[in-house]
Amino acid sequence: MIAILMTLAFVIATLGITAWASKSSRGAISFFAAGRNITAWQNGLAVAGDYMSAASFLGITGLIAFYGYDGFMYSVGFLVAYLTVLLIVAEPLRNSGKYTIADVLAYRLSPRPVRAMAALSTLTISGFYMIAQMVGAGAMVSLLMKETGIDFRISVISVGLLMIVYVVFGGMLATTWVQIVKAVLLMTGVILLSILVMGSFGFSFEAFFAAATEVRYTENGVTVVRDFLQPGLYYKAPYGPLNLISLSMALILGTAGLPHILVRFYTVPDAPTARVSVVWAMGIIGFFYVLTTFLGIGAALLVGRDTIVANGGINMSAPLLAVALGGDLFLAFIAAVTFATILAVVAGLTISASTSVAHDFYSNVVRAGKPTSPKEEVFVARVTAVGLGMGAVIVAILIGPTANVAFLVGLAFAVAASANLPVILLSLFWKRFNTIGAVAGMATGLVSSIVLIGIGPSFLGTNAIFPLENPGIVSIPAGFLGAILGTLVRREPQAERQFTELVVRANTGLGAEKATQH
């Protein structure tokens, strides 16, 4: 009951934000980019909010609770990945684009093919990510609130409806503030949990980490004692190291290709603000992932792996830790935070996908660039958001609460790293790069990552044809290779001439999109 009240409080607050946002926003720049008036710290929190999904909070806590050091590898990768965003992508993107990733590519390449292809990869990434969040969400929320009678279906449908309301009525402004509120809530929850964990060890790091070297649980019916500060509990022979390296590649290069993260940099006034916002995000995200150590190892020590397995499995580690430390009231708070987290992330995914459909696909492919009014673009984006929301709800309900969807998030990172990042890099730094290269690169990256996951252990188990869980180590080089070979097919003089303009614009901000005046 308390869980529902807390969740309702969040929902009412965010609906209030949406009402305020819809009143104060006018026109396409408001809808797609929050008027480009978001400040650095606000955007930093919003980036962190978009990134710290339920998969991170519940998933990584669970991985550390089960595998110690090996689970912590995700935490490290998720933070270091932001160096790629900071050093290479954020500022040139802000200076040369308007609303989407494809803007950067279309700057000097033939717009129709590259926008169509980019919209496809954006939809693929957002779609996989969204379904993973919704199925995970529905399962988790119905488990956390089961005594209240809210089942899988109701929670999936309410997540879908709410995210449609945020995006359709509040656009990017509302979505940004929902992210900010959620990021603050999630950080509060994680900090409180960590303090309670350390409290159980008399606030002695020595005692806590000493205990972490002797974690007891049952493996194949035998009680074992493992050192959680040692590598090798998850990534085992024969493909352990390769699996880990492949995953690391997808994390480090995928973040800088995730559409819902990159569109955030269009919501700030200029490139220097975008840069500072990445550093804010790195501070928050880094702190969050440091704390996952205390949640994960805390759950392993205070709840125990056997109890977690018996009570809903690996993803329940954080909620079970909350019950053990703070009772039902604290569990209610964590349940509300989880719901807020899911809601905010799916809203962020929906707005970036809808923007790409309206701006890339509708305006520049369907209408072939015949002048479309900004009003029309916003209308198409709203219709798309409704369609995407309903589609995601239906797919999530069809898949059902018991499906293993964790690999979908890994797939989203792999597609982003293999299809988006190579072409973004090459279009910014290689003069010769052209339209054929961009389309070939995105297609190779997209197809190879999906196929390799399809024939990998996530689907085929022990019969897998491709032995690694994450395809990055093959599909990322494939994406680069496709882009380079495609480019070499023939020269595109216009794209090469416009490179000068792109370089000047990316590095000086001359001609970059401006913030709207209040």
Place this chain on the structure above:
Amino acid sequence: MDPSKPSTSHLPEDGAPPADSPWQRIADGDDFRSLLRAKTRFIVAGTAFFLIYYFALPVLTGYWPELMGQKVLGPFSLAYVFALTQFPMAWLLAAAYLRAAAKFDRDAAAILARHLPAKANHAAETSAK
């Protein structure tokens, strides 16, 4: 405007900046070239550094588990200590970039001011839309 080339509307008709366009003038200037060199140097060095530092972790732990499994600091294995240092590494490199980029911003502003007198600046902004 040629409707068949919509997204290049921010460019002159044939897509190529004329030799006297503000873009070309800036691109040809020594000041812009040296800014670009300085930026590239920082970004390439910074990226190479963090990629090597980061990938050393999975490679070393994956292929030299005995070495990385040694206890070096109380309960902590070498692998764990190395993993923890990735956090300050990322934050320090980000801080170093903020400092370097502040200078790049000043140089870029000076370049724009030098090549684009107030009026021409406005014209370039308009033609760039």
